[in-house]
Amino acid sequence: MSSRHTIQFPKKENLAQTIEPTATKTKRAARPKRIKCKTGCFTCRRRKKKCNEVFPVCSGCSRNYLECIWPAGDEVVPKDFAVRPASSHTLEFKHAGSDEDFDVDVPGNMLGVTDFGIIVQRNHKPAPFKELVFRLEDSRTDETPPPIDSESAYGTDVASPESLSSLDCDDMKLVASSVSSLEYDNSRSAKLVPSSLTFSTGFIPNVALSQEEALLYHTFITGFIPSVSPEHANPLLSPGFVFVPEGSTSEVLREIFFACGAYILAYNDPARADLAMQRYSKSIKAVQRVISSGDVNGTEDWLFVAIQSLCLRDRAAGLGASRCAKHIAGAYNLIQQRSALGAHFFTPGVRTLLDSFVFNYTIVLYLCTADDIRALPSPFAFFDRYREYLQGSVYSDELAAVPWLDNPVMGSSFSCFEIAAKLFWLLRMHGDAETGLTVSDEEYFSTLARIRFELNTATAKLDYSCAQLDIVLASSQILPDAFPKPDNLRVNLCLSRVMLFSLEILYAKMIDHTLAASCLSVQNNISQIVETYTAGVPQNDHSACLALWALFIGGTAAIDPNHQFFFSHTLREISRVLYSDSALKLALALEHLWDNEVQLGTAAFDVLLTRTGLEGLSF
Numbered sequence: 001m002s003s004r005h006t007i008q009f010p011k012k013e014n015l016a017q018t019i020e021p022t023a024t025k026t027k028r029a030a031r032p033k034r035i036k037c038k039t040g041c042f043t044c045r046r047r048k049k050k051c052n053e054v055f056p057v058c059s060g061c062s063r064n065y066l067e068c069i070w071p072a073g074d075e076v077v078p079k080d081f082a083v084r085p086a087s088s089h090t091l092e093f094k095h096a097g098s099d100e101d102f103d104v105d106v107p108g109n110m111l112g113v114t115d116f117g118i119i120v121q122r123n124h125k126p127a128p129f130k131e132l133v134f135r136l137e138d139s140r141t142d143e144t145p146p147p148i149d150s151e152s153a154y155g156t157d158v159a160s161p162e163s164l165s166s167l168d169c170d171d172m173k174l175v176a177s178s179v180s181s182l183e184y185d186n187s188r189s190a191k192l193v194p195s196s197l198t199f200s201t202g203f204i205p206n207v208a209l210s211q212e213e214a215l216l217y218h219t220f221i222t223g224f225i226p227s228v229s230p231e232h233a234n235p236l237l238s239p240g241f242v243f244v245p246e247g248s249t250s251e252v253l254r255e256i257f258f259a260c261g262a263y264i265l266a267y268n269d270p271a272r273a274d275l276a277m278q279r280y281s282k283s284i285k286a287v288q289r290v291i292s293s294g295d296v297n298g299t300e301d302w303l304f305v306a307i308q309s310l311c312l313r314d315r316a317a318g319l320g321a322s323r324c325a326k327h328i329a330g331a332y333n334l335i336q337q338r339s340a341l342g343a344h345f346f347t348p349g350v351r352t353l354l355d356s357f358v359f360n361y362t363i364v365l366y367l368c369t370a371d372d373i374r375a376l377p378s379p380f381a382f383f384d385r386y387r388e389y390l391q392g393s394v395y396s397d398e399l400a401a402v403p404w405l406d407n408p409v410m411g412s413s414f415s416c417f418e419i420a421a422k423l424f425w426l427l428r429m430h431g432d433a434e435t436g437l438t439v440s441d442e443e444y445f446s447t448l449a450r451i452r453f454e455l456n457t458a459t460a461k462l463d464y465s466c467a468q469l470d471i472v473l474a475s476s477q478i479l480p481d482a483f484p485k486p487d488n489l490r491v492n493l494c495l496s497r498v499m500l501f502s503l504e505i506l507y508a509k510m511i512d513h514t515l516a517a518s519c520l521s522v523q524n525n526i527s528q529i530v531e532t533y534t535a536g537v538p539q540n541d542h543s544a545c546l547a548l549w550a551l552f553i554g555g556t557a558a559i560d561p562n563h564q565f566f567f568s569h570t571l572r573e574i575s576r577v578l579y580s581d582s583a584l585k586l587a588l589a590l591e592h593l594w595d596n597e598v599q600l601g602t603a604a605f606d607v608l609l610t611r612t613g614l615e616g617l618s619f
Contacts, residue, residue, distance in 0.1 A: 042069040042077050059560075204248050213258055216279065217247075220261035227264075227578040228312050230409060230543040232484050232492035237394065237408035242352040243305050250302040252286045253309075259283040260313045267579040283310070298337030301349060307331045308356045315360065318581035320616045321367030328361050329375040335386070348394050355409035358390065362417045363549050363619035366424035366611075373428055374437065379421035390414070402469060402489065411492040412465050413546055415458040416499035420549065422451055423506055431609060448511060455503060462496050469493070488543070494536030495547045501525045501532070502550035505557050509608050517557040517605035529554045530566045544574045548583055549619035555590040556604045564594055582618040589617055 040051025044060050051058050061068035067084045071077075203209070209217060225240040235241060247254050259279040266276035287306060290296060296303055311327035335357065338350070361382075365373065383390070391414065394406040404412040429437050430444045439447070473486050505525050509515050515522070529550070537544060548571070555567035571587035574580060593604035607614065 042071060042081050043067065043083055045077050046081055046083055204254070207248060207254070212275075213254075216258040216261035216265070217254075218261070219264045220257045223264035223579065224260040224313070226542055227316065227580070228542075228545065230411065230492065230546060231488040231541060232405070232411045232543060233408035234394075234405045234484065237348060237352050237406065239352060239356065239408070242349045243309065246302040246305045250300075250306070252283075252290050253302045253306045255279070255283040255286045256306050256309050256313075260309060263313055263317055264579050267581070280313075298334050299341060301353075304331065304334050304338075304350075304353045307334065308353060308360070311360045312356070315363075315582055315618050316578070316580045318585045318618055321364050321618050322369050322372050322615065324360060324618060325364045325368035325372035325376065328357070328364050329372070331357050332361075332377060339386070339389075350389070351394050351406065352408050354386065354390055355407050355414075358414075358417055358421075359409050359546070362421040362424070365421055365428065366549070367614055367617055367619065369615055370428075379418065379425050383418050383421075402465075402472060402483075404465060404492075405484070405489075410546065411489075411496070411543075412462060413492065413496040413499055415454070415461060416496055416503060416550075419451060419454050419458060419503055420499070420506075422447075422454075423503065423510065426451075427510060427609065445511075448507070451507070455500070455507060459500055462493065462500065465496075466493050488541075491537055491541050491543050492546075494532055495543060495550075497532050497536075498529050498547055498554075499550040501529045502553040506553050506608060509605065513609060515605075517559050517603065522557050522605075523559070526554055526558055526560075526563050530563055533570065534566070539573060540577050542578060544570075545578055545580070548574065548580075548586060552586050552590065552619065553608065555586075556593060556608055558590075558594075564590070585617055586619070589614070 040053055041058050041061065043066050044051035044058060047060075049060050051060060057068040060066075069081075203214070204217065221240075221244065225244065229239045233239075247257050259276070259282070262272065262276040262279040265272045287310070307327050307330050311324050311331070314323045314327065335354070361376070362379075365376065365379070368376075391407070393403060404414065407414045410417050426439070426444065426447055429439045430441075469486075469489055502525075505522055508519075508522060517523075533547075533551075551567055551571055555564070555571075558564045558567055568587045568591055571583045571590070575583035575587070590604070593602075593607060596602045597604050
């Protein structure tokens, strides 16, 4: 959190003296004698520039991509010392909570600003900066399926929806690549699904599966479900515990499960891309068929699960926010249908589905097209209407000490998602005339003032949640079996903190559209994001899926190469761990923005407001 500074204004009677010198002063004050710095790096001393003495690479050398050489003790600058461009070094990078080291080739100017526990190994041949940074180790295609033609994927009336366009497999080439061999975490998946279904991850009670279907279902349980299940979740409310049992009640939902499993297989093995295309096309047509038949009324649990699963699958595949927006519009129609049930609407399972909806809804608001956003509700109205269902206690007796565990997807970051949704919506309504829902400048800034209060409240609430968790863990209280591991809870709190820092950056940019990324308060928040995430989020933690939008916002404002490396590398790691093409696309988008900033002089930070070229992405 950036510190506050008080500006002392001169008193009125002394104001004239502050503007111009008095007539009695006829002699200019002597300039103070400059003291030559003898403690900086050799490079700055040779260039006759002030060195901030940040070891091992000072800011001057980092900013100018120069090799930063330091003296041994009181050594003076050698007469033959020459300023040289930064060369390639190998970083030994260790992430929080991991004992595994891995090497990354980057230019020397990307070292030294943040404490990553880096070991520098020299004796590498120099290489151009552009060739060293952010090499893409794998080859992926940018082709995505064409968007569904209907206004909403499921129509405005669930009983008689508009028909989905026919999806041909040849036009639905998935983004797939071989990154690493798929490793199934059966121990983790066993904690995420009911015990009756963990006897065999290729088996569904009372359902006969072919050999291919058994493989796809196994991959869905052991690969896809863990990738969409934050590890802080109350096991009784986890997506796996709520989603999986519905598969035994609906053939259509099983087709979607198979499609999700096929995506995971194709992500790791491009040879299975055709299988993933076929399964995805089959699942979409199955949903179309059952809705068009009129056999559903919109209150079925399995139908809500089906739409949310498709949204999560398309988001992971990086198919763009427009596709996901159509799923979200359909899910919102179902929420409205279910809310008519009154007390019967609220169940523990519905809490998980609503939490998943808010997660997807928030990220879609920023990136979807103007046509899509008109089919979605305003977050100001949505959260007010459904707050009691979104934040009411589910297991109050067992987990009253940590109430945010009842939000199985977002956890302590619920307030962050609500604020993000409101900022995204306000940004679109004020800056995107194509939405047809524009707001005036007066309404824009008055709404931002109200959101400022919500930001302050969310920060105070997070501080309280951190303190409350420490009290609970330090007490002799016997925790219930459903209580998650303390480390997983702390990770969720760290991610919430990262989101708040990113929201501060976005908020500041929305208040002042001319704000530059080099502003001290912006860079302080960037440093806080890097330090908080690196110290508190383990490399392989699945909860990182919550923070993709926050990492992207922070990345657009990153100007230090060390910080840029952090955002790019972190997004790539999330892509690897969560089988997420969307995370990889975000990393590539940031790298493209940074490259344009150097070569064309375009400010990456301004993209937060213009959204130029972002509609093909997904958080």
